[in-house]
Amino acid sequence: MxxxxxxxxxxxxxxxxxxxxxxxxxxxxxxxxxxxxxxxxxxxxxxxxxxxxxxxxxxxxxxxxxxxxxxxxxxxxxxxxxxxxxxxxxxxxxxxxxxxxxxxxxxxxxxxxxxxxxxxxxxxxxxxxxxxxxxxxxxxxxxxxxxxxxxxxxxxxxxxxxxxxxxxxxxxxxxxxxxxxxxxxxxxxxxxxxxxxxxxxxxxxxxxxxxxxxxxxxxxxxxxxxxxxxxxxxxxxxxxxxxxxxxxxxxxDPDSFDEVLGAFVDLQVAEHRTTRAPGRAAEVRKLLRGTQVPVHAARSMLRGASPLWLMSEPPEVLAADVALCFPKLAPEEVRAAARPVEGSKAVRLTIAAVDRRGLLADSTAVLAANGISIRRAAATSWRRRHLALQSFVIDNGAQLDEAEWQSLGEELRKMVEVGVPPTTVNPVGRVDVEVQGSGAGRSLIEVKGPDRVGLLSAVSRCFAELGADIESVHGRAAKGLAHATFVVIGDWDAETIAQRLLATAA
CATH class of the missing domain: 3.40.50.1820 (Alpha/Beta hydrolase fold, catalytic domain)
Structure with missing residues (x-):
């Protein structure tokens, strides 16, 4: 994936x-x-x-x-x-x-x-x-x-x-x-x-x-x-x-250039997201005016939103995602919306559900089980609201007919009710983990490795089994290489996560 x-x-x-x-x-x-x-x-x-x-x-x-x-x-x-x-x-x-x-x-x-x-x-x-x-x-x-x-x-x-x-x-x-x-x-x-x-x-x-x-x-x-x-x-x-x-x-040797400066550039990108996030939140809040999203709810959600998520997509895309969360979800309700990505055959699938540990692992397992190829992934959660919001750009989404979308929706609803088993993954080569920063009860974690269908599910399940809640994630892949940034609740070291990932993906 x-x-x-x-x-x-x-x-x-x-x-x-x-x-x-x-x-x-x-x-x-x-x-x-x-x-x-x-x-x-x-x-x-x-x-x-x-x-x-x-x-x-x-x-x-x-x-x-x-x-x-x-x-x-x-x-x-x-x-x-x-x-x-x-x-x-x-x-x-x-x-x-x-x-x-x-x-x-x-x-x-x-x-x-x-x-x-x-x-x-x-x-x-x-x-x-x-x-x-x-x-x-x-x-x-x-x-x-x-x-x-x-x-x-x-x-x-x-x-x-x-x-x-x-x-x-x-x-x-x-x-x-x-x-x-x-x-x-x-x-x-x-x-x-x-x-x-x-x-x-x-x-x-x-x-x-x-x-x-x-x-x-x-x-x-x-x-x-x-x-x-x-x-x-x-x-x-x-x-x-x-x-x-x-x-x-x-x-x-541009790959050597990437290796030498990679961690430094990643940290600069992460810090940039943090400093730009308040302005992005204001843009999203403005776009939500006049929608079914209450003004006070929009203000509260965006004030506490993860900077990583706020900088993952353009403001108008984020506003449409937030709007999917209202009216308030029932305890076992899941909402999903599929929208075409302009200028391509890809489809953007957004999922809103009551948050719980392992939810991202389960939802991505459903997609993997259906052979769905995902180009981009972005997700966040609001712990006080018990709310999770996930989005995936699906390369082959335009090829799915109405019956297939309906079937996928049923599987997502079942996933929310009872959960699904992890997807087996056999990645090629080593999974690399870097903890770019930790403190104040949060860790910024980079995970890189060969791309495989179900890999994001396996990585997310690793965090769940370690007892770590994912606050937000933003990732993409190309040419067989996967790279995602996670903000995880708690202070974590790279060795612990890497060892667990290797055990999970084996």
Missing amino acids: PWRSAARGGDLEGRLTWSRAEVEGRPASYGVGGPAGLSVVFLHGWGLGSHTYKRAINRLMARGCRVYAPALPSFGGTADLPGEQMNISGYADWVASFMDSVGIDEPVLLIGHSFGGGVAVTVADRHPDRVSYLVLLNAVGGLSGRPPWAWVTAFGREMWPARHVVELVEAVRQDVMANVVRNPLGMMRAARLAQQADLREELTSLRNSGMPVLVLTSEHDAVIPRGAFDALCTAVGTAGQVVYGGHSWLLA
Whole structure:
């Protein structure tokens, strides 16, 4: 049963699309993609462009990020900066203007690689209100002291020989060749800026301001010497991290990029949901005005709603789900509504029922027993109201006829009355568990593993058997991989849950 935090292909929100914008009165190219979640601005390295990084960017989108990847001035069809602005500060100001042009209205997670890292440092220093967190990957700015010819030659050595030469060449050729043909002079000007960049003063300023910064380099980087990396880390006040690979490690091996930054990005996405939730609750409450949902009930439910659930779907979808809960349900009543997903053959099934431990495990077991494939899952509960609300986007929902829907409804009603046995699951490979945060009687738990029909039921049953109540869950799946985020009542450790999951799924 597919369920994952964001699609790695297949959904429109999982694709990086290419657009044009006007920035400071000049044309600019950029890529954008991902769900309406944490805003990320990704700044590419010298000589490249957004196309080069699309495999790494896809990993960010798959973790729930809305990624904006501009082609910096002089690259990828974006116009040059005016002569007096052709410096690192000019590039930084251009990035801030780009954010205005595309409508980014919140501080972003700013990621910069190589030359883009130097630009990112300056953006954070000159426009600190636009950045929530800064990530520097093999960034310039520590001042290597190398002559320009040695700096450019190092990029050539990066290409050959290389462990992942085929993947690396394929990743960069589209952008590099286009930039060489389109704007060789602009490339050389930017190369000099990168080679001469000494941003230690700006980095020290970031340290003093308390800007959170994550710094990484790679052990075989032939472009940025280790001494320059050490100087950068010293200035910003962090030890930095060293990963395996060359200067372009994230291009050659985007899965390694995902592995290195995955837990960090997941935590940023979760925190973003929490901070944005009050605004989303207000939008849903406004949409419920004039419906059968009492004003005081809507206010009470949304005030106590899980941020994870509030950020799982657009406001109008959440409002329709809440409306299904009224009038108040009878003790053994279950309500279900199936609505088509616009622009696709999928159907969104929403279930409202009196809450109890194991309810999510049972309802998903019913779906699994009917061979129903689920693309997305979102659920929440209100303990004081003894109310549970679950929704599932079903890929093959349009293929079910009226009789099959009626039969499914009967099985769900029976499930509420007497419960159903767990679905047997035999997943391929290991189920990974990460506890991203715990405290105040709640734990945020990430579960990842090979996708199988009934897997969500087995995971949910694991929590029930451990005596843990699920407050909310949001997940999706694609290409055989499942990934879900649970908010579970109680403080839990990853080892206990992982061992139980392995026993449950065996």
